[in-house]
Amino acid sequence: MTRSFMGLRSVIAGAALIAATVSWAVEAAADIKIGSVLAVTGRASFLGDPEDKTLRMYVERINAAGGLLGQKIELVVYDSAGDAAKARTFATRLIEEDGIIAMVGGSSTGETMAMIPLFEEAKIPFISLAGGIVIIEPVKPYTFKTPHTDRMACQKIYGDMTARGISKIGLISGSGGFGKSMRKQCLSAAKANGIEVLADETYGPKDNDMTPQLTNIRNTAGVQAVLNPGFGQGPAIVTANFKQLSIDVPLYQSHGVASRKYIELAGDASEGVRLPASALLVAENLPDDDPQKSIVVNYKKAYEAKWNEPVSTFGGHAYDGLFILAEAIKRANSLEPGKIRDEIENTKGFMGTAGLVNMSASDHLGLDLTAFRMLEIAKGEWTLVK
Amino acid sequence: MAALRQPRTGGLLVLAAIIAVLPFLLPNAYYFDVVILVGINALVVVGLNLLIGYAGQISLGHAGFFGLGAYASAVLPARFDIPPLAALVLGAIGVGLLAVVIGRPILRLKGHYLAVATLGMGLLIFMLLSNEQDLTGGPDGMAVQRLTILGYKLHGVHTWYWIVGGALLTGTWLALNLIDSPTGRALRALHDSEIAAQVNGVDVVRHKLTVFVISAVFASLAGSLSAHYSGFITPNSAGFLHSIELVTMVVLGGMGSTFGGIVGAAVLTALPQFLTVFHEYEHAALGLIMMVCMIYLRDGLLPSLRQRLHWRRS
Amino acid sequence: MSEFLQFLFSGITIGAVYAMVALGFTIIYSASDVINFAQGEFVMLGGMCTVFLAAAGVPLPIAALLAIVITAGVGAALCKLAIEQARGASVVALIIITIGASVFLRGIAQVVFDKQLHRLPAFSGEQPILIGGATLLPQSLWVLGGAGVIVIALHRFFRRTLFGKAILAAAQNRQAARLVGININLVMLSSFALSAAIGALAGILVTPITLTSYDVGTMLALKGFAAAMLGGMGNPVGAIVGGLLVGVAEAMGAGYISSDYKDAAAFLIILAVLSFLPQGLLGARIRERV
Structure with a gap:
């Protein structure tokens, strides 16, 4: 037999394999x-x-x-x-x-x-x-x-800041999809909410040390609070570095870290951190007359x-x-x-x-x-x- | 029959036949979608195989070229009002030029060093695409306009099936011609022993660069096609894992076997679709395939199969 | 000035980790001419094994020790089951094998462990130490100390012990080493186990600072490789210097220039070194087999 025929055979075998898997997944259900x-x-x-x-x-x-x-x-x-x-x-x-x-x-x-x-x-x-x-x-x-939406999170955070008399903040955001998107929303929502962003730093999604960026924020005069949009490991490390550098302004996280894991990863450094989240995280602490409580x-x-x-x-x-x-x-x-x-x-x-x-x-x-x-x-x- | 006896022409005819017959076997658009993805990956692999299989040079950054092509097709029409078809061509030219500029210094490197240099290049491209949010939409990606040819908007899996099938067939034909050209012969010499080739008067760097650029352009075109086909892209298409997948396709199919590479692309693209139940093990399986192929099946799936059949008959 | 000091502290802490990864590369490369792209996974295994053993109730020091032993075992298995089997394979094949191993180990880790992030408690408290207006975590001292101890121990091992000398001899000339009766397979096996153990130790020391998860290995391997390359492949001192330089370059870049392209620093260094300084800062000439 010629060599080319072998090539042909194996290619056809491959095609047959694909065709076989193709016909396999069909099933009927009335669900x-x-x-x-x-x-x-x-x-x-x-x-x-x-x-x-x-x-x-x-x-x-x-x-x-x-x-x-x-x-x-x-x-x-x-x-x-x-x-x-x-x-x-x-x-x-x-x-x-x-x-x-x-x-x-x-x-x-x-x-x-x-x-x-x-x-x-x-x-x-x-x-x-x-x-x-x-x-x-x-x-x-x-x-x-x-x-x-992330814009609502920014507005909620800005509202809380305003209530505490904070108007000048530093921003440190993750450069993953979530962090980037929220950073954009927070920057564009700042003015309307009476907030001025004095420092705007970022970090990569796999970064494991944010002290340089936080040092820059600490050294920016007039920063009254720091906001960290991001999820995954970034916010936990930011929180730990924040404490290591003893920055003594409030730290705000986003709804991106609203899980028990964040507290676990950031440890003691997470004391006093504020973030907007759904009522789920404080389910048992809701007042009994809260309509959301039972859900x-x-x-x-x-x-x-x-x-x-x-x-x-x-x-x-x-x-x-x-x-x-x-x-x-x-x-x-x-x-x-x-x-x-x-x-x-x-x-x-x-x-x-x-x-x-x-x-x-x-x-x-x-x-x-x-x-x-x-x-x-x-x-x-x-x-x-x- | 004389043409069939030529392994390359025969293979090309078989490929054409498969492309022609397959639509009658595919039950619905989902299978067309998978086959189109296979075709797009296969196009990159055919180019990459020239570099890895024939020239013996590794690249762990080809997804970067793929991503640049894809983003050229997305960004140029959306932000600079360039017609999509022109964007596709501009992307390919741009990637080709970039490959010349990058290729010159790094192709002097060997083995591991080349691997890491190409890997670094791929990661820099990935970083650029995900960081320049205003241009590229950042890590969440961006939508891509439909490809228009002569005022006719291309959409639907059937149209795309024939476009990608045609592109793959043309690409394979070009690659096979290149292998039979003087450059191809020089490449094979280079694969065996670079120094021997050099001694025999082969302009090693020029030939390596030629193949590097050709494979980069293949990747860029495939990237553009994929962007227009799916209508949405993210920087992941330029990511490290995609580069690794492409290399694995080459390796699985058989380094230096153009049709093997296509089989490799088909298996690795289609397999995860049929093993969704075991999705947790997808990465472990990918890694295992890479190791086992390189240790026990060094020739790859198709050439090994062919050899075995031969051996049995003789 | 205090900010410069802060960037420096940040840089050398992370740099020490890169340095330990680079050392791992260097040891395996010396003994076998293989660049082990799964080096970062050793760091991951060290951290993850310790986390999970500790969670299962094993006291931290014993968990750490066990993690090092397990990782060394994985390293040895990688050598025995993959690298040795592929004897005579081309450089491209070896690269693909070790990348395959890296992808495989990561894939297994996400099934055996989980996909979550984890941390270990700091070994000696989290009260930052104040130096010249900058702060340093006690854990950073552990990382730096660990790197220092490894360097000294390695130096002694290579210069003072017969086995260490055998590895060096094998690195110089494999054929000649075999002729004088050195068991090359054993040398390779132990170099894999040793560098896996070093990687694991790095992973354990740094997890309280940087956290760990199944996929931390890739970036570390790349940065470590940049460090090894910068210092000169196959040179242990170069690996340490290279690691610290890459770490400091990243921290300074993030602090003074822009944090957007922090990760780019390592790769720009790789490309620059490869293009202009292929022997690295302190390196021996790149050897090439025809």
């Missing part, structure tokens, strides 16, 4: 298919991991209680590892292959933005779990989101009992997304994506872990500033700032 693409692994896994766990847990519960409209929910989750390109491919897969009727997912703004065009084109409702304001501004018909306490207890790890606000975003969708499906009394979309947009008075949601045709988030609570870390615990 309600809901899709999700989350950063379960990778750098943003602290977002995707609790989101994934929350979705699985509550879909199980809804099914155990009889499902929706008498049908069971089938949840399809893919791991994007935080990669926007992968997220886009998985979104195609959810739409084309799995035939989902709605989507709750997208851990980061980058992933979400990459997936939006696909869902808009396929006319399938998409509830994002990412923070960026670009997701819902301008409003896109099929795109919604549950977490507060957040129940979610927190359920999550911690099931997964044996502290609850984080990120999982809460997934909880909100899933239940906004579930209620919309009930109201629509239909599995038609278009009708579900209309009902999501009609969400009114929904109480979630992030706060009270009132959506409209011009507001696909539906949260206001009151949904954010200002917290302070005292004796290693979150406390409500009165």
Whole structure:
């Protein structure tokens, strides 16, 4: 036999292998298919991991209680590892292959933005779990989101600063997606809120020492407080370095570090740090007449009992997304994506872990500033700032 | 049949046949999407294989060129009103020039040093793309305009399937021609022993540089195609892990086997899609493939398979 | 002035870690001509093993010791199962093997351990020490001290012990070393174990300051490599000097110029050294096998 024929054979063998895997994934089911693409692994896994766990847990519960409209929910989750390109491919897969009727997912703004065009084109409702304001501004018909925007976080922080008589601040932001986006929002929101940013430093997402940047901020005359937008290891190291340099102005963190892990990593240095977050972190400390109390306490207890790890606000975003969708499906009394979309947009008075949601045709988030609570870390615990 | 007996022409025909037949086997747009991604990666790998497989020079920074191409196609039309097709060409020219400038000093380096220099180059490009937020949208990435040719907007997986298929076929044909050219022969000499090649009057640096630039341009074009196809890009496309994946595709398919590289790209692109249940082990598997291939399958998947079949028949 | 001192402290603390990683590169390169791109993963393993052993109730010093032993074992396994098997492979093949090992170890670590960040308590308190208006953490002294002890111990090992001399001999000329009866395989094996142990120690010492997670290795390996290259590949003193220089350059760059491109400093150094000074500051000539 000729040599070329061998080449031909092996190439065909390869093609056959691909074709075989292609035909394998098809299966029939009459369930309600809901899709999700989350950063379960990778750098943003602290977002995707609790989101994934929350979705699985509550879909199980809804099914155990009889499902929706008498049908069971089938949840399809893919791991994007935080990669926007992968997220886009998985979104195609959810739409084309799995035939989902709605989507709750997208851990980061980058992933979400990459997936939006696909869902808009396929006319399938998409509830994002990412923070960026670009997701819902301008409003896109099929795109919604549950977490507060970074601009709201800046406004909340500035409000608290103003109340304490602070008007000149230093900014040190992470150069990851979250930090960059929030830095931009905080800079542009500063003036309107009567805040002047005197120093503006950054650090890389894998940096492990921020004393040089903080030294520069300390040496900037007139800085009354320091604000650190970022998530992951950066804020913990900033907090530790902040204490090492004995900078004696208040330190503000963002909602990006609203998890128990932050206190654990930053240790004693986190005493007195303030940050805006949802009520979830202080669930038990809420006054009994707080309308949000029962929701957040129940979610927190359920999550911690099931997964044996502290609850984080990120999982809460997934909880909100899933239940906004579930209620919309009930109201629509239909599995038609278009009708579900209309009902999501009609969400009114929904109480979630992030706060009270009132959506409209011009507001696909539906949260206001009151949904954010200002917290302070005292004796290693979150406390409500009165 | 004479043409078929020429392994290269035969292979090209097989590739063309697969590209022609595949659309009839793919059930829906998702599979088209995966195959298009395979095609885009394969285009980079065909170029990279010239560098690694034929010239024996490693690059751990080719995702950087891919990313630059992708961002040229995203940034130039969005911020400077340059038509997308012109942006694609400008990107490729720019990346080619950059490769000349960078290639000159670093291609004098050997082995490990070249690996680290290319790696550093890739990381600098990655840093540039994620730090220059006003231009590139930062780490969250940016949207890309549709590619328009003669006023016709290209969209839909079927259109893109044929574009990428055509690009891959053309790229492979160019690469095969290059291998048969004097440059190709000089390269193979260089791969075996650089000093021997030099002694025999081969202009080593020039040939290395030629291949480096060609492979960079391939990567840039593939990056542009991928940007227009997916409509959204992030700096991750220029990241270290992507560079590693590209090298692994070359290695898995077989260094110096152009068609092997395409098989490598197909396997490594498609595999994670079918193993989503085991996504936690994806990186461990990637690392293991790299090690096992280099230790036990040094020729790569396709050449090893071919050899085995031959051996059995004789 | 106090700010300069602060940048300097910051630079030498991180620089000492780069230096220990660079030492690891240097030892393996001397013994086997392999550049081990998985060197950063040794640092990660040291930190992560200690964190998880300590969390399981093992007292910190014993956990640290165990972590070093485990990591040394991983290093030896890497040599035995991968590098030795690939005897005669080209440089490109060896690069791909060690990168594969690095990706593999990272992938395994995220499954065996987890994907979270972790820290260890500082060994002797967190009260900063005030020097000339700048502050230094006690843990930084541990890191610097650790690097110093390793250098002295290595120096003694290479000059005073027969085995150390055997490694040096193998580095000079493998063929000749084999002829005089040196067991090259054993030399390679121990060089991998030794440099893994050094990496692990660095990881343990620095975790209270920089935190650790399954993916800290890549950047450290790159910076360490830049340091080794700057100092001159295969030169232990050069590795230390190179590490400190890279660390200080980064801190000064972040403090005085811009923190946006802090990580770029190391790579610009790599490219500059490779282009203009291929032997490094203190290096021997790059040897090349035909």
